[in-house]
Amino acid sequence: MVRSSGAPVFYEHAYVSAYEQAPLTDVDSFAYFVVRQGDRPVAVAPAYLQSAADPLRRLHGAYPEARDQPALLSHAWHCYDAHVPATVSVLPRLLDAMIRTASIFGARWCGFVNVQRGSALSKELRANGLPARHLTDRWAADLTAAQSYDHYLARLSQRARANLRRTERRSNEAGVTTEVLPVEHAALDEITLLCTKTAIRFDNNGFYPASTFTRFVRALGDLAHVIEVRQHGRLVAVGICLTDATRFHTWTCGVDYAVDGNYSPYGVLFAESIKLAISLRKPVLEGGRSNAAFKRRHGLSPRPLDAVLIRT
Structure with a gap:
């Protein structure tokens, strides 16, 4: 599913598995969503319940009302390019499942972080009436x-x-x-x-x-x-x-x-x-976040990253 949808490395099994074996932030619970049509999976998404949900101190600047409250977030903060690997549009079903799971976990918030503005996920979130708030930029260069x-x-x-x-x-x-x-x-x-x-x-x-x-x-x-x-x-x-x-x-x-x-x-x-x-x-160099002056000077361009949180 990840490879057929063109999702980045952060959704590969080895990466998600490594994050569960050795989480780089404090994760209270792990959730892995699979959307199916009949027996066929058509979308997947990992999510992480975090009590301390803002290790880079960006999220609570965008969502001060979520400060000091647990959140179920997709993806982890060490992923700077959020996707929903999918072959069909499934976002309403996925959002419903995330909200229900966040409630079971006792999380007041759920949603997505580091969503590239203008991406397929960003457009779907907007089409479902969910506004985005800017977190930071990541930097990339076309090497084609x-x-x-x-x-x-x-x-x-x-x-x-x-x-x-x-x-x-x-x-x-x-x-x-x-x-x-x-x-x-x-x-x-x-x-x-x-x-x-x-x-x-x-x-x-x-x-x-x-x-x-x-x-x-x-x-x-x-x-x-x-x-x-x-x-x-x-x-x-x-x-x-x-x-x-x-x-x-x-x-x-x-x-x-x-x-x-x-x-x-x-x-x-x-x-x-x-x-x-x-x-x-x-064909694409992904330069991550921060160090904007150096990256701009040396051929990389900004990709605005947003957060979209839902109060459960």
Whole structure:
């Protein structure tokens, strides 16, 4: 169902299973909805009951009336592109099932977070009379015409292109190496520490809890590619990237800016992510949320993300 509908990697069985084995936020209960016509499934959707439902401190800015109240949300906050994988229109039936399930769980709210404005789900929610409230933006780039990294650089402004070239030259001079690894060969304990420190620096403490992050990433298996950036053996940047049929997701990263040499470890990581996405022939680069200034400057465009909550 997920693949036939073109839904992103966050709905793949391995991702949803990993999130149940090692939830990255406090989840009180899990719910998995399947809509059927006869014996044939025509839609699926995961949802998560959360008492602390706003780890990024975005939801309660949009819905202050839902503060400190449990909510049944689809999808998890570590998914930044909500869908309802379906082959037919089933939203009214799904909403009814979500509302009933939220009531059983004792949740005052249910609904969807990180819905791209203008997407099929967004249009269906609006058609059912449900208004959306803006949360944040995610960033993406069309790689369809980018036959190589040089082709991608040619699309950027002269300043952005020069910055990436300068970072590449200086990092080479400083002894920086990069490697793409499957999760089973990556230094996950070291990676977890760097991702956790980076999240804390951006005031997202607890978004990648060390107690479960390693287990979660390991459980992703072949969905994940790990880009390690090292200087003289020390990890200075890492990206955990996910892939589906059409998208390359720079899902999360960690960066240590205390490096020898005048270069940007994040710039190195970004360049390696572009190169890997192009080599894997993925037509869309998904850049995730935050760091808007860098992403806009380097060829990504915003996708507004909304929340649609229903009081039960």
